Amino acid sequence: MAGITGIGSGMNIDQMVGALVAAEKAPKEAQLNRLASATETKISALGTLRTALSSFQTALKGLNDIKLFENRSAKSSNTDLLTATASKTAQSGTYSVKVEQLATGSKTATAALSSDFKTTNAGTLTVNVGEGEGEDVNVEIGEGASLEQVKEALNAALKDSGVTANLLTDPYSGEARLVMSSTNTGEGKDVSISxxxxxxxxxxxxxxGSAQVLERAQNAKFSIDGLAMQSATNKIEKAIPDVTLNLVAADxxxxITVTVAQDQGGVTANIKKFVDAYNNLIKTTNSLTRVTKVGEEGTPLTGGLVGDSSVRSILSGIQNELVSAGGSDGVRMLSDLGITTQQDGTLGINDDKLKTALESNFDAVGKFFTGDSGLMKRLDSRVDGFNQTGGILAQRVSGLETTNADIKAQREKLTLRIESMTARLYSQFNAMDTMVAQLSSTSSWLESTLSSLPGVVKKTK
Known part of the structure; x- marks a missing residue:
């Protein structure tokens, strides 16, 4: 910066300036570094806390849904043969179902033709799926068309009808047949061509009796509680009110036992999500507020929110609600559902007790969790003021970001001040160096002049 320095005085000006600048810069820089580190640690810790709170609130909202307790489940004892679903208006009940045969579509074929068959005239093929069942599809065929060309023309015209055309050729005789396959199930829905x-x-x-029918379309045949029934499709929607049966295979x-009941499985899954989210919140806050001793004399490791009042307020509010009585009809506290607090502060579930509570007091469980006075709403109100957009935690993060911006501004000011100080010191030391050089030169001149005067006795070595 200052070029070659200290020539006149012999002093190491660079080293001297560096030491003075470091002495001035180091304390302020260390202070800013400590403040920046602490600020970033708190921003990160608050972000972790907000993530855990958001997951907790999501679980609360999932369980605070009355539709969850209105849903009905339909379970099949043999899903390889039959599956079932139920709407929320379905009545609870148990049904015995047997599947005799599945509904299928048809397969039909033309008479055997030469593999090199070609049409002698242009004309129209009219394809129908079941007599009077659907609209006829007219397919124009040109003169001299091969069987492959006829197949392609049929498939192009029938692409949205569930009917496809294919060719099967006997390798021994060389004869070919045009085969029509249909996914349209139900008796009478055989594919014909005029x-x-x-x-x-x-x-x-x-x-x-036609030999051109390879497989006839047929209805599904099944029985419910011994009553024989049929359906044109394998999706049965009206046999049991508000219950849909999907036939998979016949035996x-x-x-097959079909059980229609309240959706205890869905409710149980959401209760477990709530417990897991709460436990994650507890583990997160424990980590953020923990002080870990390092050795006998080492500096303890501290979490980013040790002693934080917001954490204490959040946990206190949540835990007060968890032990408050609510609901009715035998379900007034979490312990009535087999949910209790463990030694580490997390919640544990007694699966058998929860199952018994759902089986005996399903509606009461719904009232306990849902609604404006339900546990989930009360818990959410305790958390939302902290975690909502513009809430307490968001404001704290915003304040810390302002601190970061101020730290950056102070660093810039420090840099400018150090640059100014460095320039000033170099100017002063260089001026001193020049003066010393001038004084040294004057001293040498005087010594030389005086030594040459008459009568001056020179010192001998």
Whole structure:
């Protein structure tokens, strides 16, 4: 910065300036570093706390939903044969179901044709799925069309109908047949083709006894509590009110038990999510407020929110609600559901007691958790003021970010002050160096001049 210094005086000006600047800079820089570190630690800790609180609030909202307690579940004892779902208006009950056969679509085929068959005339093929069941599909076929071209024309016209065309060729005889496959299930929904004049070889007749029907479309056949029933599809929606049965496979000798009941599984899952979220919050706050001793004389490791009043207020409010009585009809506290506080402050669940409470007091459990006076709403009101947008924790983070900005500004000021001080010291020391050099030069001149005067006796070495 100052070039070559100290020539006149012989002093190490760079070292001297550096030492003075360091002595001035070090205390303030150390103070700012400590403040910056503490500020960042608190911002990070508050962010961790807000994340845990957000997860906790999500679990509260999931359990504070009356629809959860209105839902009904339909369980099948053999999902390989049948699955079931129920709407919230379904009546509880148990049903014995047997599946004799599934509903299927048809497979039909043209008469055997030469593999090099070509149409002799242009015309129209009219495809129908079941007599009078649906709209006919007319497919235009050109003169001289091969079976492959006929297949492609049919598939293009039938792409949204659930019907596909394919070719099967006998490798021995070389004869080919156009096969029509349908996903439209139900008795009478066989795929037929009526051909215009000149295309009669492509007719498919589905009348009784026709050899052109490879597999007839059929209804599903099943029984509920011994009553025989049929359906055109494998999705049964009206046999049991507000319950949908989905037939998967048939086995007429196996009885399937379908149980329609309150959705205890869904409620249990949400209760466990609430407990897990609370336990995570407790573990998080313990970590953020913990003081860990390091060795006999080492500096203890402290969490980012040791002694923090917000943490104490949050936990105090939550824990007060957890032990407050509410609800009615045998469910007034969490302990009535088998949920109790463990030695480490977390919650534990007695699964058997929870199951018994749901089976015997399902509606009372719903009232305990949900509604404006339910536990979930009360807990959320204790937390929301801290964690909401613009809430206490957000304001604290904002204040800490302001502190960070102030630290940055102070660092910039310190840098400018140190630069100014450095320049001033170099100027002063260099001026001194120059003066010393001048004095040394004057001293040497005087000594030389005086020594040459008459009568001056020179010192001998």
């Amino acid at each position: 051909a215009s004049e000149g295309l009669e070889e492509l007719d498919i007749d589905t009348s009784v 007429k000798d196996k009885a």
